[in-house]
Amino acid sequence: MFIKVAAPAVGPITLVFYRLALASLLLAPIFIRRKHLKNIKDDWPSILFLSFFNASVPFYLFSKAALDLEAGTMSVLNGTTPLFSFVISILWLRLSSNWIQFVGILIGIVGLIVFVGYESLEFTLLPIILCLIASFLYAFSSNFIFQTKNIDASYLATITLLLATFMVFPLIFLEKGIDLDHSVNVLGSIGLLGFLCTGLAYMGFVTLIKRTGPVRASTVVLIVPLTGMMWANIFLNETITSTMLAGCLLILIGVGLVNFFKEEEAES
Numbered sequence: 577m578f579i580k581v582a583a584p585a586v587g588p589i590t591l592v593f594y595r596l597a598l599a600s601l602l603l604a605p606i607f608i609r610r611k612h613l614k615n616i617k618d619d620w621p622s623i624l625f626l627s628f629f630n631a632s633v634p635f636y637l638f639s640k641a642a643l644d645l646e647a648g649t650m651s652v653l654n655g656t657t658p659l660f661s662f663v664i665s666i667l668w669l670r671l672s673s674n675w676i677q678f679v680g681i682l683i684g685i686v687g688l689i690v691f692v693g694y695e696s697l698e699f700t701l702l703p704i705i706l707c708l709i710a711s712f713l714y715a716f717s718s719n720f721i722f723q724t725k726n727i728d729a730s731y732l733a734t735i736t737l738l739l740a741t742f743m744v745f746p747l748i749f750l751e752k753g754i755d756l757d758h759s760v761n762v763l764g765s766i767g768l769l770g771f772l773c774t775g776l777a778y779m780g781f782v783t784l785i786k787r788t789g790p791v792r793a794s795t796v797v798l799i800v801p802l803t804g805m806m807w808a809n810i811f812l813n814e815t816i817t818s819t820m821l822a823g824c825l826l827i828l829i830g831v832g833l834v835n836f837f838k839e840e841e842a843e844s
Contacts, residue, residue, distance in 0.1 A: 577804065578765040578773060579642045579650075585762045587751035588639030589744065591769075596631060596741040598770025603734040603779060612731045622724050623735050630717035631740035631778075634710035641703035641710075648692035651801050653707035655688040658794040658834065660715030665790050669719055677791060677834045684798040684830025691801050691823025714797075718790035721782055733782040737774070788835075795831045802827060 583591050616623075641650060658681045665671040689697070724732065748754065756763065785793040802824050808814040 577647050578769040579639055580647045581765040582762050582769065583639045583642040585758050586755070586766070587748075588636055588643065590748045590751050590753070590755075591639045591766065592632065592635040593741065593744045593748045594766045595635065595770040595774045596737055596744060598767065599775030599778065600734070600738040600741050602771050602775040603730075604738055607730040607734040607779070608738075609731075612728065612735070615727075616735075619727055619732075619735075622720070622727060623732070623739055625720065626717055626732070626736040627740040627743060629713050630721075631736055632744050634713045635740075635774075636744075637706040637710035637713075641706045644700050644703040645698050645707070646696065648696055648801075649698045649704075650707055651797075651804075652685070652688045652692055652697065653704060654711055654714075654797050654800070655685050656708060657711045657714045657718075657797050658684065658791060660712045661718050661790045661794040664715055664719045665722075669723060669790075671789065671791070673791070676836065680830045680833025680836075681791075681795075682830070683833065684795065684827050687823045687826025687828075687830055688798060688801060689823075690826060691805075691820055693819065715790070715794060718785050718794050721785045722790045725786070729783040729786045730779055733779040736782075737778060792835050795834050798827050798831055 579591065582594075586594065638650060638654075641653075645653075662673065662677060662681055666673055721732070758766075781793065781796065784796070787793075805814075805816060805820055805824070809816050
């Protein structure tokens, strides 16, 4: 929702920079310590990889897609992340898994479609492809994060966002550059997207991946529409329909099935 509000006003690249910069401003003073910097030479390849493929590029792809797609359609496409993560975890990390997880992911995606409403989905090819590429990158990065067991999760999340901020900064001049002359709604969306939806959420997500595994952690994207529904009802008095509740039930069943099965590294 915040991407949909802010991206057309400030431009997709500039929005990526704002969210990365605000997230880094929030996290860096808290989670980067001198002891971490001693190992930065060894950690540098992982940090560089995640800054590019887990932050900069997918953030931009979703911001670019937001110029043509509604938030509901993007949430459904983002919901393919657990499916990608499931396949990658089997082929790359050789994590043990079973059909229950796969069925749970499919049920969750169907629940998303029911929740959003099939009739409201948009089928503009290029933006859809951008969202699917971003979801694949999220999934691949989740598996990558899971195998970086020797790097502290909070530090990894923070330094990744900080480096990504510097990577994106020169590109904002391809658009309007830094310009704060926007409406309260746009500025508020940028602030909340940066501090909460990027900063706190990304740190929590990286920690979750390390503790529970890439597939189970990725199912949080299926929960996003449910929480959005609750906030919209509480603060905006938006109606909760029976179709939305049916979609919620399917999503919760799907997430429950995925998380019922613990991922472990297969024996070689």
